[in-house]
Amino acid sequence: PAPEALFRAHLDTLTKPLGALGRLEDLAAQLQTLGLTDLRKAAWVFAADHGIAAEGVSAYPAEVTRQMVLNFLSGGAAINVLSRLHNAPVHIVNAGVATALDSAPTLRNTPIRPGSRNMLHEPALSEAELNEALALGIECAAEASAKGFNLIAVGEMGIANTTAASALTAALTGRALYPVTGRGTGLDDAAHAHKIAVLEAVLAHHEPHLTTPEEILRRLGGLEVAAMTGFILGCASHRIALIIDGFISTAAAACAVALAPQVHSWLFAGHQSQEPGHRILLAHLNLTPILTLDMRLGEGTGAVLAMPILESALALYTQMATFTSAGVSAATAL
């Protein structure tokens, strides 16, 4: 039998009704199938600015990307709090923040350019920039592997990056823009309608060229999205499992799976966010979120929150007594 069937068979010997641990049994079987018998956790957060921010698609000014990176570095952001609580050290990657950042111990300070280009008028990235961003992510994966991590939450920060994620989702899934475009950090009705109008123009501009995953990512993505895509590809090749977070990191995962379908088995969906496109993208990837807490923050927060659930699934698999060892009677034949 296939390895997963053997792991399922072990789950059926444990002192609980068949299947009574629900999704935890799926998670335990996936972890065992991947060979993850102890979990060494970390979080990686990729930051960059977006040229499309100039079109007024976000409730926050673009300088917030850089300000939030500084907040990450001083330990005051939500991802820092959760990473401390759940023992998953945070690594920050400057993939292309618009203004220069000083070096810091937990920062990989390697911006590829000061923000992506404005995709309303040109591809977000040149071919060289796309390759550099993918390579940056792959280097980060090598670092993660060298440090011995095997379960990593993938997060991001980038003002206007839900706009990129909506464009990517529409292009990858064939869905219309309206159902995949949300309110990001908090747009009102008029600003939301403007965001959709900008996205309609973006897609009209690039449509004839959106024929491969590389071109979709290059034209509609961003520096942190491409770096996350490279990171996911690299981690899977190093046998590191990934917990994807919200709409933007899931868009990167969808690009990675489009480029290399075998990546899929290394993915866990940490949560389902309030961004409407996230649900559509998770369904497109055939991933079931572990948590649904109506979050919409990014940074990897929903991914780190799912870590104790994965640890619980693994502990139950390895530590529960069996019906035989505990002397518990089996179900009566019905």
Added chain:
Amino acid sequence: PAPEALFRAHLDTLTKPLGALGRLEDLAAQLQTLGLTDLRKAAWVFAADHGIAAEGVSAYPAEVTRQMVLNFLSGGAAINVLSRLHNAPVHIVNAGVATALDSAPTLRNTPIRPGSRNMLHEPALSEAELNEALALGIECAAEASAKGFNLIAVGEMGIANTTAASALTAALTGRALYPVTGRGTGLDDAAHAHKIAVLEAVLAHHEPHLTTPEEILRRLGGLEVAAMTGFILGCASHRIALIIDGFISTAAAACAVALAPQVHSWLFAGHQSQEPGHRILLAHLNLTPILTLDMRLGEGTGAVLAMPILESALALYTQMATFTSAGVSAATAL
């Protein structure tokens, strides 16, 4: 302003878009409102047998109640694994297992009688037995308070106790039996239909007397359900918050709220189980589950699993930087 509004106002100063932590913000505000500024966790599991088991309403033989208590005491059950992982020591209460149990350090071995009476023919408990079971739960709450716990997962073990929970749910909510009666530990279609037929006869027998919460609990509950009801009442009076677990502990919470509505603010719903009546009962109580992982095990497992989410909510509330302290720009006026 009311205290909760002040806590909400603090959440709005933290470095995240307004409301972006979703349900975590609700949980943080509730914890602050209750004065829970550090969490001292435990789990309490109440076990008893049920006379109605004689009617063939469970997939497992009744001796499994006792066998699983022994499994709890030797540390091999799911609740033990999760309690160790999440630092919530387990306390086991024998409220009325049918066969005598030897004493053990983590066992309160005070059975009120060897299982409840068969509610198909008579009330599950006499008035004296109901009062003893409620008092047992209240004593456990005093013990929990003396030990300094302030956040407790409430779980149970008792073969046939989903039958009691379905009867209680129908009586408390006025819903028909079919939508509130599930497959418990794994009934097939015929056994499920039989369980519903037994429950129809049970309700027909007791209907004229189901006029107060006490009588509903006495006639249709069970020793562990009544002890949990007393425990929930006692904990709330000691200002201890409770995480209720699955269908049966939620039925006890519904009885407690029917007896003393002010208990409600001390309740968190750990998860939503696969038992169809659980969703109905949570809606009746106006409680939103923290997790939805398709579990149906009981023992307090879904409640302990929610603990890291509550700890996360509290840590975010207390540790995140504010827009001012971190020098992050606020949202642009839209």
